Amino acid sequence: MFKHIFNTVIRGGGRDPEPPSLDKILEHSDKHLNNFSTLVQPLPESKPRTSFNADTPKEEQSMLNLSVSQRLKVMSKALPLFTNMQIGARMYDGKSEPPSAEATPEFIAELEALARKAGAVDVGYVKVPRNAIFQGKGLPCEYAVVFSVEMDKEPIDTSPSFESQLEVMDGYKRMATISMKMARFMRKHGFAAYPGTALGGITDYPHLAELAGMGAIGYHGLLISPGEGARLRINTIYTNISNLPTLEAQGKENEHLWIRDFCAMCKKCIRKCPVEAIYEEPRPRGDGGMQTIDHATCRDYFAANYGCAVCLAICPFSQVGYEKVQARFKGNPEAPQFRIPVEMIQVATD
Helix, strand or coil: CHHHHHHHHCCCCCCCCCCCCHHHHHHHHHHHHHHCCCCECCCCCCCCCCCCCCCCCHHHCHHHCCCHHHHHHHHHHHHHHHHHHHHHHHCCCCCCCCCCCCCCHHHHHHHHHHHHHHCCCEEEEEECCHHHECCCCCECCCEEEEEEEECCHHHHCCCCCHHHHHHHHHHHHHHHHHHHHHHHHHHHCCCCEEECCCCCCCECHHHHHHHCCCCEECCCCCEEECCCECCEEEEEEEECCCCCCCCCCCCCCCCCCHHHHHHHHHCHHHHHCCCCCEEEEEEECCCCCEEEECHHHHHHHHHHCCCCCHHHHHCHHHHCCHHHHHHHHHCCCCCCCCCCCHHHCCCCCC
16 A cells, blocks of 8 residues: 555656555545444445545646655655554454443543544544445444544635645645554544544544534535534544443534524525536436535545635635624514425535
């Protein structure tokens, strides 16, 4: 895997006529799932993980045509990211036999404190629904600790740019480090802990974060949170802890779902998308579900323009802030009030 990463980042793909494939790197990382005799399986109607491979010619892919100084900056993010991804994959050896399955409130508090000290801005808990597991994948445990990290506004505001892409990669790097610290802490205290892949993953992270009450999925397919708007990245640790303080266990509902009512009125991401890859209205996907993103169009522009990120940068929640948007929107009795169900939103390539 490291040879492929080196060839991609340092040599810009080398002399290989085919563009390097991030999908291949992620599929290689997912091979650790073969170490388990049984896994929590996705539902038949579960969706596959969105592909990162674009039809954009190699010479037009921005991350394959960097200057030497840019490549060195990328390596400072990519090496720690993929190193921790590989170390995390080794924890899926199928040999863990945790003695504990219930955690005390004190342990949960310690775990959250550890996560926040390491750089997480929010932590949530969820029993993973099978429709959130990507097709062809599986989980060693059915519960998950979900956490997020914030991306700085200043570089994200320059999207699409190399500076914005570097900030996104830094978010991935930090998530990989945090998930390793949390997983080791959980294992030390007798619980199963399998760090999710910071980049890619085997479950729909925004879906899990919404179920955990950390925010709501916006029309652009990204999670919108109270603190960071859409300027965040999400990761998980899968665990056997059966008494996690999920919303359901606490008898609570997600208080952020009004966000989609605002999205239905706003539609700024639709207007500002450089290649009109966000539909005016959700469209049938052909399998009974709906989608809001033209993934092929998004992916090609994404590949040629440093991962784009325009939709998350210009989102009012990223620019103005959650509280101000909520105060203005809920104070308008003429504002439309309806919901786009989560199953109708397919996560955008990010």
